[in-house]
Amino acid sequence: MQPESTNGIRRLTTLLKSTGGPWAALVVLLLVCCISNEHFRSVQNLVNITRQVSYSGLIALGMTFVIAGGGIDLSVGSLLAFSGVISILGMNAVPGSETLAVAVAAVIAVALGAAGGAANGALVALGKVPPFIATLGTLVIFRSLALYFGNSGLVSSENEVYREIGGAVIGGIPLPVWILLILTVVLSLVLKRTRLGRHICAVGSNERVARYAAIRTGLVKFYTYLIAGTTAGISALLFGGRLNSVSSTSAGLSYELDAIAAVIIGGSSMNGGKASVWGTLAGILILGIVSNVLDMWGISVTLQGTVKGLVIIIAVMMQRKTLK
């Protein structure tokens, strides 16, 4: 066996290998942007970036679990819109206390997110529907429900408490960013340190082996979708509070793609089995910085997709290199 010191170094290198790449890339990107653009490096702008990415970032955290378990969830963006719409409608229906109304909305958003995730999980685990197809179906369903209940338009509230919470800044950092950070810490521990997290990776790595090891593979997969749905619900609640409204047509649109991209850039394996929640956080920040910088350079939003796509492809190619 290895002596302790080299053991420590080995652990550090494996940690760096699994999460270091994306963080190193993030630091380099940050330095380059800070040096090259003075507007970029203003504290206000940096805070703005983190706020902007926090909504899809929360979803990306959940997506990390689904991908770690060998699945994919395309429905999370629609689920955000759906639970956002319903929670604001629910909030508006509560008479009297505004605080109580927000509490009701919070419960609705998170519960609906979880329920949507559970539906995905049931389809995949019990119905044995391939994840891509199951969640493509629910993507369409959730969006359609959002449009139906939101009358294909904006659903807004006049709740001042909600607006305050949505725009709250604590210690200079917006509330959604705090929640993103806290959930990153918690979910990273869940993935790396708990039995559930280990089982998720085992199922993603080789489902048959996991089954032979008496792991309840269906249940484990179910949990991954449940987690993803719940993060979508949490994201919906914070997202609605930002402007005190949710657009049933555009809220959460293509968030699932940002989330998947963040997971990949963060170094998780698309085949499942290997994933890092911290890596995903780096991934989502990289995506946020790239689009912010492109904004500053005045590159049209329509063309930004091209750059994002290139970032994803390059990130994956670089990972392939280091693996070899």
Place this chain on the structure above:
Amino acid sequence: MESELLLRTEGVRKSFEGTPVLSGISLELRAGEILGLVGENGAGKSTFVKCLLGLHRPDSGSITFLGRDLLRTGPAGIAAIPQEFNLVKDLTVAENIFLGREPGRFGFLNRSLMRSESRRLLQKLDVEIDPERKIDSLSVAEKQMVEIAKALSVDCRLLIMDEPTTVLNQKESAILFRIMRELKAGGTSILFISHRLEEIRTICDRVAVLRDGVLVSCDPAESLDAMEIARRMVGRELKQMFPPTVPPSGPPLLTVENLSSGKEVKHVSFELQAGITGLAGLAGAGRTELAETICALRKRSSGSVKLAGETLHLRKPADALAHGIVYLSEDRQGSGILTEFPLDRNVTLSSLRRYCHAGIINREAERACAESYVKKFRIKTASLETELKYLSGGNQQKVALAKCLDNCPRVFLFDEPTRGVDIGARSDLYEFIRELAASGVACLLISSDLEEIIGMCDRVLVMRAGELAGTLEKEHVTEEEIMYLATGVN
């Protein structure tokens, strides 16, 4: 007259991350010669083979094949049966056999030719496998046969076989040997790796012995006996192979009644007591399927399973495990271990609950457990964090066994427990199984190696075509009687 020199390696060295695995291998192979390659688990046999196949690049040394520098020209003219199956599980048998060199006509696949060719190759091996079946649905022995057929379908001068017989029984091995002799007569050379030293002695012309990456000897097979080969492999005197048997005794622990599953298992009833019971049969007799049905890994269509007199309602594998019924799969990489997972996490894969408090894993305890198995089974690994794909086949097998053992089984169904394990380690494992049985665990030993069954068991169940053909006790446990029950012919 000496026949033509086919392959010559000189001073082939290879190390991984500073650890030398091959330290200068110099070998010669003549046309029409069968060279046996033996050595302990992790001695470097597979690594040497991978160097010949261009899958690893040697750090130094030269390899000449048919007078050309193989490292430059590539391994054209060499066919190989790899130690770990290299089959695409969603494709059919025929598609796998012709993978990458499909016969075509006007850009379309010539499916009928692929089918008929595959059928002819499999017939030559005397196995009944429909070329249209998906690889996923095959048993391990059948997969092995497909790998062999695939290698035979290639026109080659050198055939490399990395442990092709580990999951085959005597009859199947005998067919393989017949084909090897035919190839030899046709001038094809064979590099043959096996841990079954008797077969090495009978089929090979010369035997090369590797120890820790060093070629310790390369002598004609007739000048060696199995004991001598083993001595050279491990570098010390070996003790008795099989420990004293532990005859089944006491009240029945596991009672299987009228168990059926599809067409594979038909109305099987038997009892297991504490001690070692053997389960023999030909490939496809349903031994693996029987064990899998007991553990709820496979749907049962009728019958019941009782543990210590109590009927169990086993719906999922976790139920069986919860009652202490543990199954070691014969399909190491297919269902036994996670090759992309580190060693320690493989060991605790199914017993993780024991290392958790409120769902949180205690890494210290987990590592300590893995370390104890590494010591106990002398698993050769760089560290506890090493991913299993970097371990040699036999060492992976030991991890698979450790994973099952860590559940403190009451009933242990071993399916080919010593698959790919070297002779020295094998006798350690036998001793270990004996201790387990003596401590009151009911062990069912499924093996295609009759010698192993006869050496370890006082009581043997024999299956034929999904049914229990009979039970043999004590002095009736002989090769003839087992084969009679297994085949139904004298």
